[in-house]
Amino acid sequence: MSGRLGRLLVLSGPSGVGKSTVVRHLRDFPTEWPGLWLSVSATTRAPRAGEIDGTHYTFLSDAQFDEAISRNAFLEWANFAGYRYGTPRDLVAEELSAGRDVLLEIDLQGARQVRASGIGATLVFLAPPSWEELVRRLLGRGTEDEGVIERRLAHAREELAAQDEFDHVIVNSEVGEVVSALVALAQS
Ligand code: 5GP
Numbered sequence: 001m002s003g004r005l006g007r008l009l010v011l012s013g014p015s016g017v018g019k020s021t022v023v024r025h026l027r028d029f030p031t032e033w034p035g036l037w038l039s040v041s042a043t044t045r046a047p048r049a050g051e052i053d054g055t056h057y058t059f060l061s062d063a064q065f066d067e068a069i070s071r072n073a074f075l076e077w078a079n080f081a082g083y084r085y086g087t088p089r090d091l092v093a094e095e096l097s098a099g100r101d102v103l104l105e106i107d108l109q110g111a112r113q114v115r116a117s118g119i120g121a122t123l124v125f126l127a128p129p130s131w132e133e134l135v136r137r138l139l140g141r142g143t144e145d146e147g148v149i150e151r152r153l154a155h156a157r158e159e160l161a162a163q164d165e166f167d168h169v170i171v172n173s174e175v176g177e178v179v180s181a182l183v184a185l186a187q188s
Pocket of ligand 1: 045076086105109111
C-alpha cells in the first residue's frame with residue numbers, strides 16, 4: 001500500500017450539458033482512468049430503461065431515503081425535479097482511503113454541500129460550448145412539454161451563473177477531451 005489517499009472530484013453543471021455522457025464513457029472505458037471509482041448515488045426516482053440497481057443508482061423508496069437521511073448516510077443530498085438524490089458517505093470515504101479516486105456526478109446544490117462539508121474535493125463545472133448549444137441539447141431530448149422546458153432553461157441559466165464557485169471549468173466540446181482533463185486534474 002502506498003498510503004496515498006484518492007482524490008475526490010465533483011462533476012457538476014447544468015442539466016443537459018452532458019455529465020452523464022462523461023460518466024458513461026468512464027464506465028465503458030475503465031482503462032482511461034485506472035483507480036477511479038464512480039460513486040453510485042441513491043435516488044427516489046424510478047429506474048429508466050436499461051438502468052441497473054446498484055450500478056447506475058441505488059433505487060430507494062421515500063421511506064428508505066428518509067431512513068438513510070436519519071442515519072446521516074449521505075455526504076450530500078438534494079431534491080431535483082421532484083425526486084431526491086444522495087451520495088453515500090461511507091462508501092466514498094472507504095474508496096478514498098483505499099487510494100482510489102472518486103468521481104461524484106451531482107447537481108449544483110450537491111456540489112455546494114460537498115464544498116461546505118470540508119471534505120477535500122476538487123469541484124469541476126462542466127460548461128456547454130455555448131448557451132445556444134445547451135438550449136439545443138435541452139430541447140433535443142424532445143420528451144418534455146413547454147412548461148418543463150421553460151423550467152429547465154431557467155434552472156440552467158441559474159446553474160451557469162454558478163460556475164465561478166468551482167475550482168475548474170471544463171468546456172464539454174468532446175467527451176474524450178473532458179475525460180483527459182479530468183484525469184489530468186486527478187493527477188495534479
Ligand atoms: P437523472 O435523474 O437525470 O439521472 O439526474 C438528475 C440530476 O441529479 C442530474 O443533474 C444529476 O447530476 C443529479 N444527481 C445524480 N445523483 C446525485 C446525487 O447523489 N446528489 C445530487 N445532489 N445530485 C445528483
